[in-house]
Amino acid sequence: MSFINLREKIVQVKVVYYGPGRGGKTSNLEYINRKFSKQIQSEMVSLKTHGDRTLFFDFLPFDMGKIKGYELKIQLYTVPGQVKYNATRKLVLKGVDGLVFVADAQEAMREKNIRSLNQLHENLKGYKESIFKIPLVMQYNKVDLRNQGIPVLPTAVLEKDLNSKLKVPSFEASALTGYNVPETLKKIISSTVVSVQKKLL
Amino acid sequence: MNYGVVSQEQLEKIDEILSEQLIKIGVDCVIIIDMAGNIITAKDNGTSKYDVYSFAALAAGNFATVDAMAKLVGEQEFSLLFHKGTDCNIHFSKIDEELLLITMFGKHISLGFLRLNVVKALEQIRKLWAGK
Numbered sequence A: 001m002s003f004i005n006l007r008e009k010i011v012q013v014k015v016v017y018y019g020p021g022r023g024g025k026t027s028n029l030e031y032i033n034r035k036f037s038k039q040i041q042s043e044m045v046s047l048k049t050h051g052d053r054t055l056f057f058d059f060l061p062f063d064m065g066k067i068k069g070y071e072l073k074i075q076l077y078t079v080p081g082q083v084k085y086n087a088t089r090k091l092v093l094k095g096v097d098g099l100v101f102v103a104d105a106q107e108a109m110r111e112k113n114i115r116s117l118n119q120l121h122e123n124l125k126g127y128k129e130s131i132f133k134i135p136l137v138m139q140y141n142k143v144d145l146r147n148q149g150i151p152v153l154p155t156a157v158l159e160k161d162l163n164s165k166l167k168v169p170s171f172e173a174s175a176l177t178g179y180n181v182p183e184t185l186k187k188i189i190s191s192t193v194v195s196v197q198k199k200l201l
Numbered sequence B: 001m002n003y004g005v006v007s008q009e010q011l012e013k014i015d016e017i018l019s020e021q022l023i024k025i026g027v028d029c030v031i032i033i034d035m036a037g038n039i040i041t042a043k044d045n046g047t048s049k050y051d052v053y054s055f056a057a058l059a060a061g062n063f064a065t066v067d068a069m070a071k072l073v074g075e076q077e078f079s080l081l082f083h084k085g086t087d088c089n090i091h092f093s094k095i096d097e098e099l100l101l102i103t104m105f106g107k108h109i110s111l112g113f114l115r116l117n118v119v120k121a122l123e124q125i126r127k128l129w130a131g132k
């Protein structure tokens, strides 16, 4: 749930990066943190294990500047992708306004992507939200691995697996090189802002 | 749910309550957040410098975690959530299903005195909310 402060003219919007473990959610935020340092006024918060896996969430507040006189603050979060952390994933989804689903494009991850997306669908229902209604962008991450001879699913297959019913905007990406990371972010921000405007103003 | 927009007038009244009940007795900083980690309002004594946005995200997570643990052991909720440090203490209280009041205060205020004032502030805020 976004929050609008009419006195200070600040709009806060919550965007969550969701997806299977090791898919590259944290790497997306790390890239954004490095590349857009001007728009980030505080440290990225990462609650993680010693092995650098997300334990609770990453948090990165991203300042969009003024839109129609309102200061727009996009609060970026990631969930922990490991299967055992679903209770925590649900907590992070509380009040979500927009979602990026970070799929791992490696062939070996095909099942895990589908299972994670199905669980997102269930988790949203728990908050009376619908995966078909909430602003959502698909990201097929790690496509850079193609150049290393690692089997990566063709985008058409990923689209069929994950996006045939949802039909949301999608991007091939590499959170490692940054390819399409800003594009994913821009897309989810614009869809989310439009939906928040419709809901609240 | 309409709590997503709070009017200027309501915010000013809430700020007044926070100043009167909490800042005045020597609390360093008071923040109202929602359970999603958004900041509704933040007031401080003019000297404390916290990164309130990160703080709100962590506080919402912390509260949600403790709440989920309470449910797991069959409690409705743990009514007192309090972190004690050497120089700074943090006290959490639930305003309603969606909002949290978080108070940061130093060693010169006792927990009992703080809680008394928090309860008064909560009553007034709830009344204001109910009357909107």
Ligand SMILES: Nc1nc2c(ncn2[C@@H]2O[C@H](COP(=O)(O)OP(=O)(O)OP(=O)(O)O)[C@@H](O)[C@H]2O)c(=O)[nH]1
Pocket (backbone or CB within 6 Å): A019, A020, A021, A022, A023, A024, A025, A026, A027, A028, A052, A053, A054, A055, A078, A079, A080, A081, A082, A141, A142, A143, A144, A145, A173, A174, A175, A176, A177
């Ligand atoms: N080759 C390649 N590796 C990537 C890419 N994105 C992430 N990785 C690597 O994949 C591993 C996991 O990345 P994370 O960003 O930690 O994944 P995560 O989704 O946050 O994982 P959890 O926190 O466990 O859910 C790390 O070793 C990254 O360096 C990518 O686009 N290409």
Ligand SMILES: [Mg+2]
Pocket (backbone or CB within 6 Å): A025, A026, A027, A053, A054, A078, A079, A080, A081
């Ligand atoms: Mg992670």
